[in-house]
Amino acid sequence: MKQLPEKFLSRMEAMLGEEFPAFLQSYDFPRKFGLRVNTNKISVEEFLKISPFHLEPIPWIDNGFFYDENDRPSRHPYYFAGLYYLQEPSAMTPANRFSVNPGEYVLDLCAAPGGKATELGAKLQGNGFLVANDISNSRAKALLRNLELFGIKNSMVTNETPAKLAKYFPEFFDKILVDAPCSGEGMFRKDPDVAKTWDETRPEFFGKLQREIATQAISMLKPGGELLYSTCTFSPIENEGLISFILENFPEIELLTLDDYEGFTKGCPDWGNKDTRLKKCIRIFPHHMEGEGHFLALMKKNGCSVSSRITPTTKPDKTSKKLLDEFFKNMSQPLDFNRIDIRNENVYYLPEADTASLKGIKFLRNGLFLGELKKNRFEPSQPFAMSLQMEDFHNIVNLSSSDERAMRYLKGETLILSEAEAPQKGWHLVCTDGFPLGWGKIVGTTLKNKYPAGWRLHY
Numbered sequence: 001m002k003q004l005p006e007k008f009l010s011r012m013e014a015m016l017g018e019e020f021p022a023f024l025q026s027y028d029f030p031r032k033f034g035l036r037v038n039t040n041k042i043s044v045e046e047f048l049k050i051s052p053f054h055l056e057p058i059p060w061i062d063n064g065f066f067y068d069e070n071d072r073p074s075r076h077p078y079y080f081a082g083l084y085y086l087q088e089p090s091a092m093t094p095a096n097r098f099s100v101n102p103g104e105y106v107l108d109l110c111a112a113p114g115g116k117a118t119e120l121g122a123k124l125q126g127n128g129f130l131v132a133n134d135i136s137n138s139r140a141k142a143l144l145r146n147l148e149l150f151g152i153k154n155s156m157v158t159n160e161t162p163a164k165l166a167k168y169f170p171e172f173f174d175k176i177l178v179d180a181p182c183s184g185e186g187m188f189r190k191d192p193d194v195a196k197t198w199d200e201t202r203p204e205f206f207g208k209l210q211r212e213i214a215t216q217a218i219s220m221l222k223p224g225g226e227l228l229y230s231t232c233t234f235s236p237i238e239n240e241g242l243i244s245f246i247l248e249n250f251p252e253i254e255l256l257t258l259d260d261y262e263g264f265t266k267g268c269p270d271w272g273n274k275d276t277r278l279k280k281c282i283r284i285f286p287h288h289m290e291g292e293g294h295f296l297a298l299m300k301k302n303g304c305s306v307s308s309r310i311t312p313t314t315k316p317d318k319t320s321k322k323l324l325d326e327f328f329k330n331m332s333q334p335l336d337f338n339r340i341d342i343r344n345e346n347v348y349y350l351p352e353a354d355t356a357s358l359k360g361i362k363f364l365r366n367g368l369f370l371g372e373l374k375k376n377r378f379e380p381s382q383p384f385a386m387s388l389q390m391e392d393f394h395n396i397v398n399l400s401s402s403d404e405r406a407m408r409y410l411k412g413e414t415l416i417l418s419e420a421e422a423p424q425k426g427w428h429l430v431c432t433d434g435f436p437l438g439w440g441k442i443v444g445t446t447l448k449n450k451y452p453a454g455w456r457l458h459y
């Protein structure tokens, strides 16, 4: 059995009573690996037709599958086409159970590295606005990369404290996910190092932090909006205790019922302030289902909804417009020039939301980075390629995922094409089995590789 902190075990024994032996035994079972299909790019049915992996449905997640670790899906071209995210199965639950609809304004307040933000973004299907925030700059960079890989274009990645964000977004969002920093007790099996750094003061420390974060989140939620709070820990103070704090201090907040699954366990009122409404929370225990420990609570802010909608942004000048037109004539869908924003030669496609008043906020990205204006030309970006469907661009090089050139492209190599594959010169969208991987430029029958250095494979 894995080495687990004694004080953690004695508290769990007191919490679980006769279930404790089964809970302990679950640490002898291997962890499960999960793959979640990016429905922003492909339907589950279509993905299953082309998937080369051994997959088994995760029964409580409609687009989630257990995979066999030996299949190594992180090394397949489809991973680089952003067709899926690899995520521990329980960790898929909060974004899965959160009803997010196209057109809504959504905040993921503690979002890095993006396991849940990628799913929330996929649910928006290109309509609405996702703000994905993390307080850590290095983690926010990983978050940006994952959202780019997923092709989420209507998003903003910020690197702020919740208090600062709250100043900019009062009662702004329809949906807010707080996947809170926590003592991580649910991750001891998946990641034994978390157990090594745990001590009994951690739940108290995180409980205080979570109360601050939740308070700011509630202030950013529109009346009528919904808040989903989740952790990957078992400690009462960070779960039912935190929800008790919210119910006691924010009378406008109501607890809602989450879509059930037979393996879920109801929240326990005795682990909070004894309010029976706490039964609406969900606990995931590893001895009841094939996933690590988690906690979820869905809440609604009562009151009337106010609108906070769109205003136009700055427009490109004549020269830039000409260069952009030159490139975008190869797109099947015209761009909305009202949403183009140019900063220091960098061209962005802004989300359909009023972000004009956000001066002073620290963000890594606002909207989709389309590319750079160079002297006499426009160079498209990698995130732009990832946001496209193959049909969106006229000039295509489509390589089979079993063609060794697909992996060579991902390593940054120049490729030689047949004449039939290279009827046109210039910018081409390089795809694998119809899914964009990045850009290349054809000269004769040579494909110059434009896959960015920082994205390339090194094995």
Ligand SMILES: C[S@@+](CC[C@H](N)C(=O)[O-])C[C@H]1O[C@@H](n2cnc3c(N)ncnc32)[C@H](O)[C@@H]1O
Pocket (backbone or CB within 6 Å): 091, 109, 110, 111, 112, 113, 114, 115, 116, 117, 134, 135, 136, 139, 161, 162, 179, 180, 181, 182, 209, 213
């Ligand atoms: C549980 S992790 C989030 C995981 C992420 N939602 C996912 O699914 O990939 C919690 C995150 O909260 C961030 N964090 C820590 N303190 C914070 C604070 N005071 N405000 C906002 N975020 C914070 C951490 O940097 C960390 O990335």
